[in-house]
Amino acid sequence: MIKKILKSSLSHLIIIFICILSVVPFLWLLSTALKGRAENIFAYPPVFIPKDITLENFKEVLKLVPILRYILNSLIVAIMAVVLNVVFAGLASYPLARMNFKGKKIIFFAILATIMVPFQTLMVPIYMIVLKLNLIDSYSTFRGYLGLVLPFAVSAFGIFLLRQAFLAIPKEIEESAVVDGCNSLQIFFRILFPMIKPQVAVLAIFTFISSWGDFLWPSIVLTSEKLYTLPVGINNMSSNFGADYRLVASGAIISLVPIIIFFLLLQKYFIKGSQDGAIKG
Amino acid sequence: MEFKKNITAYLFLLPAGIFLVLFFFIPFIQTIYLSFFDFSKSAYNPDFVQFQNYISLIKSPLFLKTIKNTFYFLILCVPILVIFPLFLAILINNIVKLKTFYKVLIYLPVIVSTVIIAIAFKWLYAPYGLLNYFVRLLGFEPVGWLTDTHFSMISVAIVTIFRGIGYYMMIYLSALLSVPNELYEAIEVDGASEFKKHMVITIPHLMPIIALVSTISSISALKAFSEIYVMTKGGPLDSTMTIVYYIYKYAFENLDLGLASAGSVILLFIILGFSLLNIFVFERDKYKI
Numbered sequence: 001m002i003k004k005i006l007k008s009s010l011s012h013l014i015i016i017f018i019c020i021l022s023v024v025p026f027l028w029l030l031s032t033a034l035k036g037r038a039e040n041i042f043a044y045p046p047v048f049i050p051k052d053i054t055l056e057n058f059k060e061v062l063k064l065v066p067i068l069r070y071i072l073n074s075l076i077v078a079i080m081a082v083v084l085n086v087v088f089a090g091l092a093s094y095p096l097a098r099m100n101f102k103g104k105k106i107i108f109f110a111i112l113a114t115i116m117v118p119f120q121t122l123m124v125p126i127y128m129i130v131l132k133l134n135l136i137d138s139y140s141t142f143r144g145y146l147g148l149v150l151p152f153a154v155s156a157f158g159i160f161l162l163r164q165a166f167l168a169i170p171k172e173i174e175e176s177a178v179v180d181g182c183n184s185l186q187i188f189f190r191i192l193f194p195m196i197k198p199q200v201a202v203l204a205i206f207t208f209i210s211s212w213g214d215f216l217w218p219s220i221v222l223t224s225e226k227l228y229t230l231p232v233g234i235n236n237m238s239s240n241f242g243a244d245y246r247l248v249a250s251g252a253i254i255s256l257v258p259i260i261i262f263f264l265l266l267q268k269y270f271i272k273g274s275q276d277g278a279i280k281g
Numbered sequence: 282m283e284f285k286k287n288i289t290a291y292l293f294l295l296p297a298g299i300f301l302v303l304f305f306f307i308p309f310i311q312t313i314y315l316s317f318f319d320f321s322k323s324a325y326n327p328d329f330v331q332f333q334n335y336i337s338l339i340k341s342p343l344f345l346k347t348i349k350n351t352f353y354f355l356i357l358c359v360p361i362l363v364i365f366p367l368f369l370a371i372l373i374n375n376i377v378k379l380k381t382f383y384k385v386l387i388y389l390p391v392i393v394s395t396v397i398i399a400i401a402f403k404w405l406y407a408p409y410g411l412l413n414y415f416v417r418l419l420g421f422e423p424v425g426w427l428t429d430t431h432f433s434m435i436s437v438a439i440v441t442i443f444r445g446i447g448y449y450m451m452i453y454l455s456a457l458l459s460v461p462n463e464l465y466e467a468i469e470v471d472g473a474s475e476f477k478k479h480m481v482i483t484i485p486h487l488m489p490i491i492a493l494v495s496t497i498s499s500i501s502a503l504k505a506f507s508e509i510y511v512m513t514k515g516g517p518l519d520s521t522m523t524i525v526y527y528i529y530k531y532a533f534e535n536l537d538l539g540l541a542s543a544g545s546v547i548l549l550f551i552i553l554g555f556s557l558l559n560i561f562v563f564e565r566d567k568y569k570i
Contacts, residue, residue, distance in 0.1 A: 007475070011375060012376065014372060015369070015373060015376065015383050018387060019387060022386055022390055022443070022447065023386060023389065025405055026389075028401070028405065028411055029400075029401050032404065042407075045414060087296070088297040088300065091296055092293060092296070094293050095290035095291075099286065099289070101286060101287045101291070104290075110301075114305050115556070116552065116553055116557070117305070117309060117549060117553070118504050118552060119504075120504050120506065120525045120528065121528075121545040121549040121552070122304075122308040122312055122545070123529075123532070124312065124528070124541050125308035125309075125312055125315065125542075126304055127533075129303065129304070150300065150304065153300045153304075154300040184289045209392050212394065213392075213393070213394035214394075215396050215506070215510070216510075219510070230394065231395075231507070232396075234397060235396050235511055238400050245404055248404075249404065259392055259394075260392075262392075263389070263392045264385070267388075
């Protein structure tokens with residue numbers, strides 16, 4: 001009995017230690033952001049709880065850097081990415097799961113192949129194509145958004161995720177709809193698509209997170225600060241204020257707020273998502 | 282009828298198809314095509330130079346160092362990202378109280394943008410920063426986390442590991458649900474230790490998932506970019522220059538598209554190797570048609 005309690009408290013201790021490690025970098029940022037001008041942020045030994053907690057740094061960084069604009073940009077881009085991914089993957093996965101047609105195997109393997117070739121190896125020609133289509137923010141804000149989103153409008157991950165979901169629906173449901181005289185579009189929109197809502201939610205959330213956090217592509221295509229997404233804007237701020245870590249930390253903390261709220265509200269889907277969609281690397 | 286059925290299927294596939302052609306298949310062919318041209322004399326009228334870019338890359342000490350760095354980074358990250366999350370998942374799985382709370386905290390870094398995490402770590406790595414405080418507390422000399430070439434890659438890898446642990450732990454946790462409880466009960470009757478229990482039952486049972494995590498974490502290590510860009514920009518002395526960073530630098534800073542494309546093709550082959558291994562050996566069932 002004693003051994004069992006000891007063992008269980010040891011696992012608790014290890015887990016609690018890991019939990020602390022995974023929040024310490026953020027808490028240290030928060031602590032730095034809350035320290036006033038008079039307080040030494042390089043104090044030795046370090047001061048974890050600021051002597052005079054102040055919101056001055058947050059006010060100042062919001063005045064100097066358009067963080068709210070970055071948040072808006074990130075939100076627009078992420079929502080566009082979610083809508084496009086859900087619609088396109090939903091449509092494409094249906095025939096792959098439910099229909100027999102000529103060239104099915106080839107199309108299936110062509111989509112599969114896209115998983116193996118990461119964006120990083122294609123970014124040079126993708127950039128050239130986006131330039132050619134004038135999807136750059138120097139033309140217009142809307143074109144800028146399109147240039148950010150369209151290369152990621154379809155993911156093989158999404159198609160496979162929803163295909164698995166369609167495969168799990170019993171064939172009889174579809175057959176009875178055919179008997180009732182529904183056509184393919186009606187079957188898809190009225191009957192089958194509503195049945196895969198949980199997987200659609202998973203796809204939506206994972207697309208949102210990866211779009212929200214993406215840095216490489218926006219840092220390549222964006223030219224004007226007006227369209228900076230959060231990661232690009234915060235990185236830019238960090239190189240501009242490099243020496244003033246109070247401001248950098250405040251900016252970083254502000255940028256964390258929306259995604260943490262999003263996560264806490266939808267955490268059950270994250271857990272479900274890691275069960276369904278382990279293939280997204 | 283048959284014809285109509287085909288058309289319906291193609292129409293459903295069309296929207297996704299257009300985007301895949303435009304942003305995947307055309308760029309894919311173009312990457313290979315561009316890798317045979319030299320852009321250094323003129324960006325508009327590049328010369329066809331056959332395999333010259335590949336030859337230059339293989340002869341370039343910087344590119345060879347880049348490949349070495351990339352694999353060094355992979356070796357730093359992958360074993361830890363495969364083993365440690367499994368250990369954590371087993372621990373959390375046995376806990377009854379506060380399970381969700383722990384999961385949420387450990388998963389938190391996964392949802393935060395790598396850029397923000399890299400900024401947080403840059404602050405921890407500062408010469409008089411929090412980490413060096415603990416280093417001094419333990420009686421060692423302060424470490425130049427991002428300025429010393431011996432440590433720079435390790436420091437970058439720590440960020441990648443920090444962000445990956447929760448993700449892989451969740452994958453393991455859901456896989457643990459599939460291990461039948463009777464197996465544990467049987468071995469418990471024999472009085473086996475906790476350690477033996479997992480060595481004999483859990484790990485063999487999870488082998489396909491362990492293989493999957495190895496592949497995913499290897500590929501994402503090969504693709505790492507943000508943490509390097511934010512923290513070191515490939516430095517100091519190119520000690521954190523990886524293939525992806527090299528491609529980025531040659532394409533978008535030096536505007537040498539030919540060399541960057543040849544680098545992309547080489548990276549493509551490396552990643553393809555890892556992916557094919559995964560799909561044909563471990564995930565055959567998942568993609569059956």
